[in-house]
Amino acid sequence: MREKKLPVGYRKKGNRIEHRFKFNGKRYSVCRGSVKECDDAEFELKKKISEGMKISSDKILFKDY
Numbered sequence: 001m002r003e004k005k006l007p008v009g010y011r012k013k014g015n016r017i018e019h020r021f022k023f024n025g026k027r028y029s030v031c032r033g034s035v036k037e038c039d040d041a042e043f044e045l046k047k048k049i050s051e052g053m054k055i056s057s058d059k060i061l062f063k064d065y
Contacts, residue, residue: 010035023049 006012010019013031019038020029023046030041 007035010038 006017009021010017012018016031016033017035017038018029018031019035019042020027021042022028028042028045030038030045032038032041
């Protein structure tokens with residue numbers, strides 16, 4: 001049985017779905033269990049960013065090491 005094709009901007013990562021999108025010229029991604037959960041997480045993230053919350057990565061860049 002063929003799997004249902006994912007919408008544009010979504011991809012399967014293991015047993016989860018990753019959604020990558022741009023907002024205000026910057027790239028963001030959310031990883032959840034379903035497309036609906038990804039859409040909800042994207043909405044929440046965009047709302048937080050619009051309200052002024054800064055998003056930072058947990059990873060340390062080589063130039064900052």
